[in-house]
Amino acid sequence: MAAPRIYLDYNAGAPLRPEVRAAMIDALDATGNASSVHGEGRAARSKVELARRLVAKLVGADPVRVIFTSGGTEANVTVLSPKMRIGAGEIAIDTLLVGATEHPSVLAGGRFGKSDTLAIAVDGEGRLNLDDLSGKLDGLQAEGKRALVSVMLANNETGVIQPVAEIAAIARKFGALVHTDAIQAAGRIPVDIAALGVDFLTLSAHKIGGPQGAGAIVLGGDLASPLPLLVGGGQEKYSRAGTQNVAAIVGFGVAAECARADLDRQAEWTLWRDEIATAAHPAILLSGGADRLPQTLSLSVEGLQAETLVIALDLEGAAVSAGSACSSGKVGISHVMKAMKVPESQAKAAIRVSFGWQTSESDIRRFTEVWGRVMRRLAPGVTRAA
Known part of the structure; x- marks a missing residue:
């Protein structure tokens, strides 16, 4: 199954x-x-x-x-x-x-x-x-x-x-x-x-x-x-x-x-958010120096297209997104990334991971495992070097 x-x-x-x-x-x-x-x-x-x-x-x-x-x-x-x-x-x-x-x-x-x-x-x-x-x-x-x-x-x-x-x-x-x-x-x-x-x-x-x-x-x-x-x-x-x-x-x-x-889960969600950020090698955490929601993070893997990464994760059973769902179908860099002046190589690769009421610790663990498999396939040189 x-x-x-x-x-x-x-x-x-x-x-x-x-x-x-x-x-x-x-x-x-x-x-x-x-x-x-x-x-x-x-x-x-x-x-x-x-x-x-x-x-x-x-x-x-x-x-x-x-x-x-x-x-x-x-x-x-x-x-x-x-x-x-x-x-x-x-x-x-x-x-x-x-x-x-x-x-x-x-x-x-x-x-x-x-x-x-x-x-x-x-x-x-x-x-x-x-x-x-x-x-x-x-x-x-x-x-x-x-x-x-x-x-x-x-x-x-x-x-x-x-x-x-x-x-x-x-x-x-x-x-x-x-x-x-x-x-x-x-x-x-x-x-x-x-x-x-x-x-x-x-x-x-x-x-x-x-x-x-x-x-x-x-x-x-x-x-x-x-x-x-x-x-x-x-x-x-x-x-x-x-x-x-x-x-x-x-x-x-x-x-x-x-x-x-759900507000009682803020500490738990923050822990999970940071666990994903730590495990998501070789991704760059965007806006990591700002005060952020406990269940949202933006990641970028230079050298990859965001759409490629979203599709690869989807095929492995994990649903994430590239920017806002209200901008789906548009080709190009997110206006958020442009406003932040994120380098183009990072902006093109930015994805969003967000979770909530139904998410379990098992989901977080399995996602980090899926991420590792996808990275070994899409960015083998970087992951081997790590």
Whole structure:
């Protein structure tokens, strides 16, 4: 019998948790639109509101400030809006500042035009350049322009954790609003929206063992909110029109509850991450000098193409990825590697290893064995020399 596959691509999507599957099946078996006032509708609505409370707990938020969406990309694009509601009024945002290593859904600028979107530089480890952020905000303020700053809490390719609380404090000095994409961070490290000091935080269910097609916007303390991307009905308190996907939202809530419990595994995951980095000779560990997620690492084997290594590992039963799944099918160097100014020979060979709730110590051990076999075949001279 063939050995079970080793799935180490959690940053693309985590396996569906059994608790989530059971809750979703129960929700699918129920009748009723969550916006209807009859008994069936009220029952569906109660399931949605329970999920809202569970998702809010994951990031220390007030449930009334959670807006459900169809996923992380919709959540990000909705937040990246040049018009915001504050109280009964609206304000205009002139310029969007984004980290140079953001997820493609943020780097594209959302509803801002290209000319109104500026990238903030990062260093060689992938950490945001705070002086560049301050300089750009200062220049915009001098021009009488208001900014929205969007910086992810943890990078999806390298796992680098950004100093979002410090970034938010800098932005506040210049009257800017702040968004953080916490999609990769939630459930891997503690996330508290109040401690971060941001106006908006976005999440996705399938990164934490929930279903694909469910996400959320979480509003911060100042009660600013973007104008809706989808308009029509009054769902989500007129923040996102469209019939709620009750089953997916229920699954998101259960996954959020489970992900909170996963935080107890940070030390174990960090140990496994570092074990892989040590055993993965002759790979170079990228962003190794930065604060990183406990279950993500980026490796590069100079002289190999990332696609070649991913395919070779896949044929041996191990699933990893080359960069972001949202950029799959594109030939070329990751924008994250370019922003970090990683040498081309290393950038072309960069792969990502990420794990999570279902990963076992046996998976880690078997992966290092698979890695050794693949390296002996693809880089025999280097491995023999070691």
